[in-house]
Amino acid sequence: MTRALDTEKTVTKHLLTILDLPGQEAGRLLARAAQFKAGPDSSGLLSGKTVVLVFEKSSTRTRVSFEVAVRQMGGQSLLLTPVESQLGRNEPLKDTARVLSRYCDCLVVRTFGQEKLNILAEYGSVPVINALTDDFHPCQVLSDVFTMYERTPGLEDLRVAWIGDGNNMAHSWINAAAVFPFSLHLACPDGYRPRPAILERALDMGARICLGSDPAQAARGAHYLNTDVWASMGQEGEQSEREEAFRGFQVNEALLSLAAPGCGVMHCLPAHRGEEITDQVLEGPASLIFDQAENRLHMQKAILEWIFRA
Numbered sequence: 488m489t490r491a492l493d494t495e496k497t498v499t500k501h502l503l504t505i506l507d508l509p510g511q512e513a514g515r516l517l518a519r520a521a522q523f524k525a526g527p528d529s530s531g532l533l534s535g536k537t538v539v540l541v542f543e544k545s546s547t548r549t550r551v552s553f554e555v556a557v558r559q560m561g562g563q564s565l566l567l568t569p570v571e572s573q574l575g576r577n578e579p580l581k582d583t584a585r586v587l588s589r590y591c592d593c594l595v596v597r598t599f600g601q602e603k604l605n606i607l608a609e610y611g612s613v614p615v616i617n618a619l620t621d622d623f624h625p626c627q628v629l630s631d632v633f634t635m636y637e638r639t640p641g642l643e644d645l646r647v648a649w650i651g652d653g654n655n656m657a658h659s660w661i662n663a664a665a666v667f668p669f670s671l672h673l674a675c676p677d678g679y680r681p682r683p684a685i686l687e688r689a690l691d692m693g694a695r696i697c698l699g700s701d702p703a704q705a706a707r708g709a710h711y712l713n714t715d716v717w718a719s720m721g722q723e724g725e726q727s728e729r730e731e732a733f734r735g736f737q738v739n740e741a742l743l744s745l746a747a748p749g750c751g752v753m754h755c756l757p758a759h760r761g762e763e764i765t766d767q768v769l770e771g772p773a774s775l776i777f778d779q780a781e782n783r784l785h786m787q788k789a790i791l792e793w794i795f796r797a
Contacts, residue, residue, distance in 0.1 A: 500794050501608045501615045503601070505625040505662045512793065513666045516629060517636045519789040520782065532795055533562030536592040540566045541607075542618070543598045548756060549618045549626065552783035553595050556791060565591070584611035593794060614794045621655055622682075627755050628659035630786040632667055634779045635711055638751060643668035646747070648709035650674050650702050651736050651763055652729075653681035656715045656755055661689045661696060670695040674705035676732045702736050709746045713753045714738045714763045730762070738764045743773060751775040 501507055508516070538557045540550060550566070557564040580603055587594060588611040596604055597618040608615045617625050632642070639645060646669070649660050653675040661681060664671040665688070675681065677700055689696060699705060706712055717729045717736075738752060752764075752773045760766045769776060 499608075499612065499614055501604075502625055502790060502794065503604050503608060503615065503617050504623045505628060505659065505666055507625075508666065508793075513629070516786070516789045516793060517633050519792060520630075520633045520785040521637065523788045524782070524785040527559060531561035532792060533557055533560040536562040536795065537590070538562055538564045538593045538595060538791075539587055539591045540564060540618070541587075541594055541596045541598070542566060542568055544619065546597055546618070548780055548783050549597060552787045553618065556784055556787040560788060560791060562592075580606040581610040583607070584609075588612040593791075616790065616794065619655065622658055622685075623662070624655050624659050624755070625662070626783070626787065626790060627656065628663045629790070630782045631660075631713070631753055631755070631779060632663055633786050634753060634775055634782050635669075635751070637778075637782075638775075639710065645669040645710045646672065646708055647711045647713065648672045648674070648705040648746070649713045650705060650738055650742070651714045651733065652679050652717055652719070654715060654719055656713075657681045658685050660713065661685055661694070664694040664696050665689040665692040670697075672697045672699075672705040672709065674699055674702040674736065676700060676736065679729075679732060702742055703745055706742050706745045709750055711751050711753060712738055712743065712746055715755055716757070716759050717763050733763070737762065738768055740765065740767055740771075743768055753779050756780055 505513065540553060542550060554564045584607045591613060593614045594607060595616045595618045596607060599621050601620045601622040604615055604617055604620060617623060635645065636642060649657055649671065657673060658681055660671055680698065686696065686698060717733045718726045743750060743752065750773055752768055752775060754764055754776045756776065758764055758769060760769060768774065
C-alpha cells in the first residue's frame with residue numbers, strides 16, 4: 488500500500504508555540520508530567536515510532552531529554568544536524584518536510600527562524616514540535632510551569648517575575664501567561680524588550696502581564712524569579728554591549744530578598760554564573776534550577792503522548 492498523497496492530509500497536531508494547545512490541554516500536560524515523574528512509563532505508546540530530531544543549534548537538555556523520553560516510551564530517535572544532512576546545503580525546507588514525513592512519525596526541530604517550523608508543518612504530514620527557535624521555546628516553558636505546579640498547584644495565585652532579556656523565553660512566558668492563570672511581571676532593559684505583537688496578543692487573550700524596566704519592581708512580592716543569559720546563541724558578538732545594557736538586572740541575593748517568602752528561582756540553563764545570576768543564588772536554597780532541568784524529561788513525555796494519542 489502506498490502512502491496517501493500529500494494533498495490528502497488529515498489534521499496533524501503540532502506544538503509550534505504553547506498557544507497550539509487547545510482548551511484545557513496545557514493543564515492536562517502538567518498533570519501527566521507529574522504522573523510520568525512518579526514512575527517510569529511502560530505504556531509503549533511510541534512502540535514502532537521513529538522521532539527525528541532536526542537540530543540546527545547545539546543542545547544538551549532538549550536533545551537528551553527528548554531522546555531519553557522517546558526510548559523510554561518504546562520508540563526510536565534519530566538526530567540530524569546541518570553537517571550530516573542536506574540542511575547545511577540549502578535544500579528547500581518544503582522538500583525536506585515531505586521527504587522526512589515519508590520516513591518518520593514526528594519531527595522535533597531546533598532552528599533559528601520560526602518560519603522554518605511553519606514551512607515544515609505546512610508541507611510535511613507528520614507532527615512538528617518546536618525544540619527552540621529565536622522566537623519561542625514552548626517545551627522549556629511548559630517544563631518551567633510544571634516546576635511551579637509541583638510546589639504550588641494553585642497557579643492562579645502566583646506572581647511570576649522575568650528579569651532580563653525579552654528573548655524567546657520571555658516570549659514563551661508571555662504566551663504561558665495567556666494559557667495559565669498566573670500574573671507575569673517582566674523587567675527588561677530599554678532596547679531589549681519583548682516583541683510588542685506577542686505581548687499584545689497575550690493581553691488580548693486575557694493574560695495578566697506587566698512590562699517595565701525596573702527589576703526591583705518586578706521582583707517585589709514574586710513567588711518565582713526567572714532569568715536567562717544576557718546573550719543567547721548567535722548573539723555572542725554582542726556580549727560586551729549587552730553586559731552594559733543589563734547592568735542591574737542580575738538575579739542576586741539583594742533582588743531575591745524583595746520576593747515573597749519561599750520564592751523559587753529558575754533558569755533554563757546554561758547559566759553564566761556571575762552575570763545574569765550569582766553563584767550564591769544558583770546554588771542556594773531558593774534554586775529550583777536542577778529540578779527544572781530534570782522536569783524537561785517528564786514534560787517531553789507528556790508532550791509526546793499528547794502528540795501521538797488521538
